[in-house]
Structures are given as structure tokens and as C-alpha cells.
Amino acid sequence: MKKLLGKTAIITGASSGIGAAIARELASAGANVVLAARRAQPLIEQADEIKASGSVALAVPTNMAVKEEVEQLVKQAAEHFGHVDIFVNNAGQMLSAQVTKGEVEDWERMIDVNVKGVLYGINAVLPAMLTRSEGHLVNIASVSGHEVTKTSTVYSATKFAVRAISQGLEKELARTGVRVTNISPGMVDTPLSNTITDRQKLAAEDIAKAVVYAVTQPDYVNVNEITVRPV
Template sequence: MNRLQGKTAIVTGASTGIGAAIAKELAVEGANVALAARRLDKLNEVKNEITEIRNSKGKVMAFQADMSNKNDVNQLAEKVQGELGNVDIFVNNAGQMLTGTVRSGQVEEWEKMVDVNIKGVLYGIDAVLPSMLSRSTGHLINVASVSGLEVTKTSTVYSATKYAVRAISMGLEKELARTGVRITNISPGMVDTDLQGNGTWNDRKMLEAADIAKAVVYAVTQPDYVNVNEVTVRPV
């Protein structure tokens, strides 16, 4: 449908799962898409898949970046702007879901989740927001989780990081009012990805990664005066 023709999007964590699906949907809508993740080989596979999509009209490029490294994130934004133009859509999708509970004392796992899920989100926003503000346009997408709404006995630290993502989104809603820059927080339920398992959960069919991607496209294709702040997507 090419509703995003001429727009440029960065999708982090784009090498697999939800990130790859979001990148594909944005490309189908005509956007230029920059794929970012740590594994360049996987990114190139996604890039080739997008290139083969007939109705993908925009450009697609792959950039190796560790979202927990501020220099990597800044360089990513600079390279994309140089190659594809101003960043119109930034999708903060990169994340770590590890099993480190508080009582386990798995400090290294806590730190990984904090570094990617919280610091990485902030680094990404910081890298693209000044340009968006100067142009009075742009859209930030933060991919949180229903774990940011509910906590289980095995998700304490992960849930804490996703609560933080929602808090960042809620605060930016207010900071960015009347600036022309929009922000959307997407909270997926159980999605059938490598992270989660084999397609069923509590006898329910898991969501597909494409379901989350469609929610992103819905948010970013609204009229400029419409800001979809919060979307929660759960299995039936």
C-alpha cells in the first residue's frame, strides 16, 4: 500500500523474531528500512528476504550495532542518516529476556537486561530525537511487554526492565506534547519466537511476530495529529 513511501525507519533487534517481522511490514509499506542488531549474518538474511518481497519499494540496509553500547548507537544513527536520510521512525525492539531472578543472584543476567532493555532504549531515543525535534516530526516505537504490566515469580528483573520501558514511554508522551514527535508503547503478550518456545502457551495459540508488526504499522500510519500512545496485544 506504500503508506510509508519516502520514510526512513530504523528497527533494532531486527535479525530475528518480532524485529524482523516489523522490518518486513514497514518495507511492504514502502519505507526505507535500516536493520540493526549484533549478528550481521542474520541481518543479511532478513535483508535478502525483504529485497525479495515484490511490493517492497524502499531501500533496505543492515548495520551491526550493540544497543547497549552508546557509541554503536550513535554511529548507527549517523550512518543511517548519511545513507538513507533523516530517521522518521525508530523502533526500539532489541531486548534481553533472561531467567535471572532476584533470589538467584545472577547479577550478570540482571545487568544484561538492564543494559539492553533500559539503557539501550534510552540510547536509541537520544540518538534520533534531537533531529526529530528540530524537524517537528518523527515517531518513536518502544516495544515493551505484558511483563511490564504483570509480574510472575520468575520474571521480577525482566518485568522491572519492561516497567521501565513503559515509564519512559509515558514520560515522553508528556515531554513531546505539541512537538510533532509521537511515541507509541507496544506491549506484546506471548509471541511464537525463538525466545518463547513452540507455538502454544497455557493451551492457547501464541501470537505471531507479524501480529506485533501490524500493530506497529497501525500506529505509524495514523494521521499526523493522531498519537497512539499504548497498544497491548495478547493471545485470545
């Protein structure tokens, strides 16, 4: 049974890795999926692959660091499918994060995408969800938002921020019908982690299955926090 039949989901950072896996899993569960990412060609290829499997997909190239592009993404999804039921804030940057290295441009890129991009997405999609008294916001954080290493300071700060946004929204949206789930993956085998070879990694599909689990619960169940780590 396709539990998400008739639902529409936007997935950011969907051109590869975790985002592409989430889009595939949500589509398999019956959702219409809207794929967003900066890189147009791989995004279109992912959407075409989903459509070839018999599901419904739309590719909308979007830079999550640009508020107007995020607003256009949500507008286009709503015009195409009528409304947006699920918004997955997955787009992220993991760059040089040590404060002592002084790589300010890397920090700014992470803050723009990992924090401001999340807020832009929520801001664009939330008013219509509140009007309909239903919807689900899924924020992909990281175990780096729970623990800081000597090489992850700024990246961890952005993921701590995602968790804080998620926790605050849980309280702001209590009894509105709009649910919030924060998912913190451990190390996942994606292009973001391809330089790290000395650790056990999760598959992107492991995180995608956690998303589907959260968004297919009964309306009265809100799965607030999921942490997924490799054994």
C-alpha cells in the same frame, strides 16, 4: 497504497522474531528500513530477503548496549537515507529474572539492552526529529511490564521501565510533532520464548501489524499505548 513511501525506519533487534517481522511489514508499507542487531549474518539475510521483495533495506550490525554503536547506527541511517522518521526500539533480552537466584550478570545484560539500549536509541535519534518537528518513536515493552510473576521480577522491572520512559516522553514531547507509541505484546512465538510450550502464543506478525497501525495514523493522531495478547 504504500502509506510509508519515502519514510525511513530503524528497527532494532531485527535479525529474527518480532524485529524481523516489523522490518518486513514496514517495508511492505513502503518504508526504507534499517535493520539493526548484534548478529551480522542473520541481519544481512533478513535485509537481503526484504530487498528481494522489491523494498529498500540496509543492515547495520549494532550492539544496543554500546552507546557509540547506537549513535553510529543512527548516523549511518541518516547519511544513507537523509533522515530517520521512525525508530522502533525492539531489541531485548529475556534471561533469568528471579532475584533469589542471584544471577547478576543476566540482570545486567537485561538492564543494558532493555533499558539503557532504549534510552541510547532515543537519545541518538531524537534531536534531529525535534529539529524537523516530526518523527515517531515506537517502544516494544511487554505485558510483563504490566504484571509481575514469581519468575519475571527483573525482566518485568526492565519492561516497566520501558513503559515509564514511553509515558514520560509522551509528556515531554507534547506539541513537538514527535509521537511516541508503547506496544506491550503478550507471549509471542519467537526464539526468546521457544522454551515455553504450555501457553497460546501470538505470531510476530501480529505485533508488526500493530506497529504499522500506529505509525500510519494521521499526523494529529498519537497512538500512545497498545497491548496485544493471545486469546
